[in-house]
Amino acid sequence: MNGEPDPASAEFARRTRELLEASAASLPARTRSRLTRARYAALGQHAAGRAAGGRALWQRWLPAGAVSAAVLVMLLLLGGPPPPPQQASVTGAAGGDDLELLADHDALALAQDQGADANGVDYEFYAWAVGAAQEEAGNSGAGVGT
Amino acid sequence: MNTFATLLAGTTGLLPHRGMHLLESTQHDARSLESFLATVERKAFRIAQIALRHEDDALDAVQDAMLRLVRHYATRPAEEWAPLFYRILENCVRDTQRRRTVRGRVMSWLPWVGRAADEDPSDPLEQAPDPAPQPEARVQAGEALQALEAALAALPARQRQAFLLRNFEGLDVEATARAMGCSAGSVKTHYFRALQTLRAQLGEYWE
Numbered sequence: 001m002n003g004e005p006d007p008a009s010a011e012f013a014r015r016t017r018e019l020l021e022a023s024a025a026s027l028p029a030r031t032r033s034r035l036t037r038a039r040y041a042a043l044g045q046h047a048a049g050r051a052a053g054g055r056a057l058w059q060r061w062l063p064a065g066a067v068s069a070a071v072l073v074m075l076l077l078l079g080g081p082p083p084p085p086q087q088a089s090v091t092g093a094a095g096g097d098d099l100e101l102l103a104d105h106d107a108l109a110l111a112q113d114q115g116a117d118a119n120g121v122d123y124e125f126y127a128w129a130v131g132a133a134q135e136e137a138g139n140s141g142a143g144v145g146t
Numbered sequence: 147m148n149t150f151a152t153l154l155a156g157t158t159g160l161l162p163h164r165g166m167h168l169l170e171s172t173q174h175d176a177r178s179l180e181s182f183l184a185t186v187e188r189k190a191f192r193i194a195q196i197a198l199r200h201e202d203d204a205l206d207a208v209q210d211a212m213l214r215l216v217r218h219y220a221t222r223p224a225e226e227w228a229p230l231f232y233r234i235l236e237n238c239v240r241d242t243q244r245r246r247t248v249r250g251r252v253m254s255w256l257p258w259v260g261r262a263a264d265e266d267p268s269d270p271l272e273q274a275p276d277p278a279p280q281p282e283a284r285v286q287a288g289e290a291l292q293a294l295e296a297a298l299a300a301l302p303a304r305q306r307q308a309f310l311l312r313n314f315e316g317l318d319v320e321a322t323a324r325a326m327g328c329s330a331g332s333v334k335t336h337y338f339r340a341l342q343t344l345r346a347q348l349g350e351y352w353e
């Protein structure tokens with residue numbers, strides 16, 4: 001068996017094919033009618049199935065869309081929770097203090113005085129004052145001596 | 147409220163467009179399917195009739211095959227329909243043969259329905275020769291066709307399927323292999339053996 005039939009087999013196959021095709025072409029009218037009805041029944045089912053599938057698609061999403069829209073409407077109508085009033089007044093007070101501090105130069109200098117410790121004693125100031133006094137005294141002594 | 151209006155407008159605007167696309171797609175598919183089924187239905191009926199030797203059973207098998215193809219495989223590429231359809235048809239033929247076997251066994255256990263058990267699935271009126279005078283060529287062709295159908299029916303199912311799909315329906319080896327659920331080599335083997343058997347049995351009509 002090499003896949004290619006011998007000429008006699010090929011001729012036999014051709015004649016059987018012609019015979020079968022002739023029989024299929026000359027089917028009785030009743031049989032042809034029943035085949036046509038079967039075809040239409042199958043196609044009708046196909047069309048019904050596709051239509052049902054299409055309806056199911058948007059019918060499936062329509063309730064979800066309606067629920068989402070209703071939730072949006074409710075949120076828009078009722079509004080969000082109002083901000084706490086205390087937080088607004090505190091923020092306003094803090095803002096006012098900052099403005100007053102910036103406008104007052106003395107207050108700003110005091111606020112920027114970072115040398116004082118927790119008891120209010122500014123050791124750097126006193127160290128500077130002592131140094132300045134000694135330097136002044138030294139300058140005076142030298143001037144007297146000379 | 148604007149958000150709701152936008153959402154609603156988008157939704158209602160989407161539906162008609164999708165509906166039109168779906169309608170066009172459905173019509174196109176239906177036309178392709180109708181053309182395919184119209185092309186194969188007569189040969190499919192003859193293949194089922196040769197296997198089942200009964201017109202009504204063959205029509206039922208073809209209708210079942212059409213319905214199953216449309217229901218499960220309508221969305222597949224059109225070039226796959228023929229192998230799928232003939233595979234489904236062969237399954238329908240086998241189902242019918244199994245039902246006949248089971249029914250025959252059940253009926254054989256029920257002696258009071260012996261008449262139904264003995265019922266010949268083929269209609270004797272359809273098998274009877276037409277008494278009207280016919281030209282000699284038609285008589286010879288009719289005899290040759292009857293002999294061919296009998297020889298085909300006597301073949302093993304796989305050989306008959308390979309021979310009819312290849313020689314009658316005109317499927318190539320690959321498509322026949324897909325329809326039969328076997329390899330291309332098996333198709334060639336089944337076809338070759340069927341051809342040899344038929345030639346040995348029917349040589350007198352052609353040689």
